[in-house]
Amino acid sequence: MSDTDTAAWAALLRVHAALVPRIDRELQRRCGLPLTWYDVLLELNSAPGRRLSMGELGEVAVVSRTRASRVVDQLVAAGFVSRSSNPEDKRSAYAVITDEGRKVLRAAAPVYLAAIERFYTSHMSAAESRxxxxxxxxxxxxxxxT
Amino acid sequence: MSDTDTAAWAALLRVHAALVPRIDRELQRRCGLPLTWYDVLLELNSAPGRRLSMGELGEVAVVSRTRASRVVDQLVAAGFVSRSSNPEDKRSAYAVITDEGRKVLRAAAPVYLAAIERFYTSHMSAAESRxxxxxxxxxxxxxxxT
DNA sequence: AGTAACAATGTGCGTGCGCACGCACTTTCC
DNA sequence: GGAAAGTGCGTGCGCACGCACATTGTTACT
Structure with a gap:
């Protein structure tokens, strides 16, 4: 257990604590979109059929399954996602991204990427990033x- | 804005989301100590005079100043920290780690370090860690x- | 077929967290 | 010296988050 190991962990905690609120604010101010919404929309958009069940969403996204369910509620209310039931398993509920949702996601993407670069990767070399x-x-x- | 840049950011978010609850649980189960308490105690212990004002604590620790104030409340109730007023500035309040707090911190440290290694640094090379x-x-x- | 285990949701609830605010005190400026 | 601006702190409040549980539907076994 070397000293740089704890440094690597401490730095991760601090970077997370410092950058997540900053990027979230940026995204919310310029696009009216919380980071959580962006994350969920991104996963839905890149999923096969542009839809995911709640369980899948909870696994692939950063939020928990429980939280995902509530975020989808909000996204439905905002018109960015619609719920659709799975005919093959009536327990599950698909979340499908709408055209409006894709539109908003495309608009937010450059803002998000720019924020990542500005606050994060611009401070390290390409090799470090890799x-x-x-x-x-x-x-x-x-x-x-393990 | 390369693709590995976003990968580096996404991976940081996911690692944080995955490991923080795991390490927190480990620490709480084996030492009865939440991660936030550990963080605050650690900063206090390594501060000059083993004490820090709330503002300093909020800057140096991962938690916000507001949160730090409440965590100190809990730590005082647990007997790990005591509040002491600054005679030179009666607005400020120092948080001082007690002997009991130092004892608990020393007991928790190996558990914490082992968890970091087990869940985190053991999966990368020393060079990567650096x-x-x-x-x-x-x-x-x-x-x-910026 | 019928029933018992299992799986996928959604929700009540307690906790963690930071913002906005007010209070006490300090510094600055006249 | 006195007022006005600034600073450090604690707290009310609302949102985010996950756990435990109830509900509904599925699967396996007899």
Whole structure:
């Protein structure tokens, strides 16, 4: 357990704490879109058929399944998502992104990406960015166990 | 704005979402100590005089100043911290770690470090760990501006 | 077929969290 | 010296979040 290991963890906590509110504000101010909404819309948009069940959404998105269900409620109220039941399993409920939702997502994307670059990746080299991505993805790949 | 940049950001969000609850649970189960308490105690313990004003605590710790004030309330109730007023500025209130608090912190430290290694750094190489720490610290050093 | 285990949701509830505000005190400026 | 602006703190409030549970539907087993 080296010292840089704890430094790597502490830095991750601090960067998260500092940047998430900043980027969320930026997105909300310029697009009226909370970060959570963006995340959910992005996952729905890139999913096969542009739809996902609540369970799938909870797994793939950053939010929990429970939270995803409520965020979808809000997105439905805003007209960005519609619920549609799965004829093959009536327990499950699909969330489908609407055209309006895709429109808003396309409008927000450049703002989001610019914020990421401005607050985050512009402060590191391309090589560092690659290493960070690779290392963190390995952590994720390890899964809940171990 | 390359693709690995967004990957580095997305991975950070996911790692945070996955690991923080896990480590918090571990710490709470084995030491009865929430992660927030640990963070605050750690900062207090390594501060000059083992004490910090609320404003300083809010800046140095991961939590906000407001939150820090409430966490200190809990820590006082638990006997790990005591409040002490600053004679030179009667507005401010110092939080001082008690001997009991230091004891609990020393007991929790190995558990915390082991959890970080187990869930986080054991999945990357030492070189990656160094790069991650260095890159994220540069992001932090950039500060709230820009 | 019938029933018992299992799975996918949605929701009540408690907790964590930060913002906006007011109070007490300090500093600055006249 | 006195008023006005500024600073540090604690707290009321509302939102975000996840857990535990109830509900509804599915599957497996006899």
């Amino acid at each position: 290493t960070v991505a690779a290392a963190l993805e390995k952590v994720l790949a390890a899964g809940p166990h | 790069t991650v720490a260095a890159a994220l610290e540069k992001v932090l050093a950039a500060g709230p501006h």
